[in-house]
Amino acid sequence: MSDIDSRHLLPSLSLERNEVVDAASTGKADLVTTTSRSGRIALVLSSYAFSPPIDDQPIVTMKGLIATASAALTLARVASSTPLTSHSNVVLFEPSAVTTDSVHNIYVDYADDGFEGEIRVVYGSCDMKGIHERHHEVGSTFLRHSTRPERFVWVVPEDAVHGGCLHAFSGPLLIGRSAPVIVRRNLRKREDIAAVADVSGPWFDGVAYMQSKKNNASFVAQAKSKKIAIVGGGMSGLLTSLLLDSVGIHDWHITESSQRVGGRIRTKYLANTTYNDYQYQEMGPMRFPVSVKYADTNETLDIQDHKMVFQLADTLNKLNGNKSEVAVNFIPWIQSSPNLPANSNGYRLPNGRIPSAAQIKANSSLVYPAAEPSDPDAAALAEDATESFLDASPEKLRNISTNIFKAHKQAIEDGMFQWSEAAYLKYHLNFSTDTVDYVAGAGSSPLWGSLYDDVYFAATTWRTIDKGLESLPRAFYPLVKDRLTLGRKITGLAYDDATGKVSLSWRTDPLAVNPESEDYDYAVVAVPFSKVRLWKLPKYTSLLARAISTMNYQQSCKVALHYKTRFWEKLDPPIIGGCGATDIAGIGSVCYPAYKINSSLPGVILASYTSGTPARSVAALSTADHVGLVQRAMIEVHGEIAAEQFTGAFERQCWEVDEHQAGAWAAPLVGQQELYLPAYYNTEFNTIFVGEHTSYTHAWIFSALDSAVRGTTQLLLDMGLVDEAKQVVETWMGRWIHL
Secondary structure, eight states, X not given: OTTSOGGGOOOEEOOOTTOEEEEEEOSSEEEEEEEOTTSEEEEEEEEOOOOOOGGGOOSOOOOOOOOOOTTTOOOOEEOOSSOOOSSOOEEEEEESEEEXXXXXXXEEEESOTTOOEEEEEEEEOTTOOSGGGOSEEEEEEEEBTTBOOSEEEEEEOTTOOTTOEEEEEETTEEEEEOOOOEEEOOOOSSOOHHHHOOTTOOSXXXXXXXXXHOSHHHHBOOOTTOOEEEEOOSHHHHHHHHHXXXXXXXXXXXXXXXXXXXXXXXXXXXXXXXXXXXXXXXXXXXXXXXXXXXXXXXXXXXXXXXXXXXXXXXXXXXXXXXXXXXXXXXXEOOOOOTTSBOOOTTOOOTTSOOOBHHHHHHOGGXXXXXXXXXXXXXXXXXXXXXXXXXXXXXHHHHHHHXXXXXXXXXXXXXXXXXOOHHHIIIIISOOOHHHHHHHHTTOOSOTHHHHHHHHHHTOSEEEEETTOTTHHHHHHHHHHGGGEEESOOEEEEEEETTTTEEEEEXXXXXXXXXXXXXXXXXXXXXXXXXXXXXXXXXXXXXXHHHHHHHOOEEOEEEEEXXXXXXXXXXXXXXXXXEEEEOOSTTTBEEEEOOSSXXXXXXXXXXXXXXXXXXXXXHHTSOHHHHHHHHHHHHHHHHOTHHHHHEEEEEEEEEGGGOTTTSSSEEOOOTTHHHHHGGGGGSOBTTEEEOSGGGSSSOSSHXXXXXXXXXXXXXXXXXXXXXXXXXXXXXXXXXXXXXX
């Protein structure tokens, strides 16, 4: 190339192996087509003032290699001594093939760092002469020295034509054009959103979300250096931090009101022991359903949604280098066993103990008869009507096992969110109040909850975490400790229209009039609405504001008692793991540890697990009175040995009066679920809400994790980082998110 006049040189390209560049000059503009083996294509139209070509031959023909950076996929440019005209060349990258009704990032580079002005990107025929011939406009922005986005967002419409090109215009002048784009009909390899979405719109459709924005701010992708507040160090907040790190967003900070991370995961290690001593009980979630064996077909199906917990454990173990002190390992959980205490409706054995499930199964007379309904025939009809409406057929339960998203849609279509069992019987079928009370009580929860719980609790295989579920947040701690503030109780969230910043406020001194505060670009709020409703907040839409202020939460209380030995495993007959029930007021379920069975270690029983209205009554007891009630119940279940073995050590957790939670889990009332869910899928004042209360199942760790996937995807799309959003979706089971 030494014989070519330097005035005719194109801006130099840094070259790399296996990618080819062809260039030809026409005298007024140089057309550079690059084809990347990585599947990216670019075509550059450079508007330079050139001398006429010599002998009508192209000034430059290069066969060489072109560099791409895998993260940004941009062309590197070496400064050229050739003066530029008023318009610079723009390099457009895009996937070499796209599908209709999808969203993509377009990667760009700028050959002239000095260019300022408006740039409009459109899609149309590759030989179009002017912007008016476009098929559709992708977006526009104004380029300044300090504002040079590396990528734009392209929402490909349903009717995009095959084989067109992306074009960049500055005013009437074409300054960039891509190679032809292969446009295919969207076959949607993941679950088709139309197959799982419901009319009320709570399903997160990324394409529709971006189409709804329709403004230039959403066309320009933002930098990954944005400052993100994660409010709440529970499982949804922790996973949000991991997901952001995984796509290169590292300027986030977790603010947690308590002195620990983990939220409602609350493993208690009794009698001043540690997790290595195996003397613990779970005061929050305890187990994970793995699979169900269906008797009608003899097939075993995995419960798909809870797999995210196992995926998270694998990821954390790898990130922590498989260090044993922060390892998350699963062990079998025993959900039921034959000798568990059972509800005998007040009957007691001659020795004063409560009969076991096996004893009642062998002799039904060990249960006192329940009170008879005033109208037995009506009660039988009401029970049949409820079962018919629920239609908890093996086929429906299998569908929930394999795809809870589709099952949610079906539940809405079937009216499972419009009725509680009591309301359905009384107001739809006109049964008497007495019959309704006998069959269903006066509950106001939608029937949907009983459906998915039926599947989960029908599981035949369960897992729990060795050394306690606390192992999950313990594994997170090394990854977040340098970007974590504990003991800071947020009291307000504000948005500044002028700066576009979100401000968190708190008070170190509760009596201080003026709070302290810190600004962020976005806030991901992973705090229960039972706490958020006390904050000073922006003027959210009425739907979101009502969800925050009225979402119902369930209450529950647990008491764990510590014993000198695992004596229950030596009884005749022995109790080996599992959760039983009692008829003692205020006790509810009794659960036995599934770890270190038949060991010589001291033992811990979850001696009382009660929820609902009874939990509110026991929460009002003094700690001494509550523990006394529970210990007496253990004597009634096991005999005097429970008194001999009790060490006096205990743990008590009543979630409704927990200052950091104010409730055990979200329990939407009839109408709340389908009404409020759509509100969580809109970003208001640069704030996104996550947590199990924003999911479609509640009370399970999966629900919190799933909300983090949705919330992070939503945040990334708000920032225009489409490729990162797709990475999160594909990696974390987000098959219900259509991108």
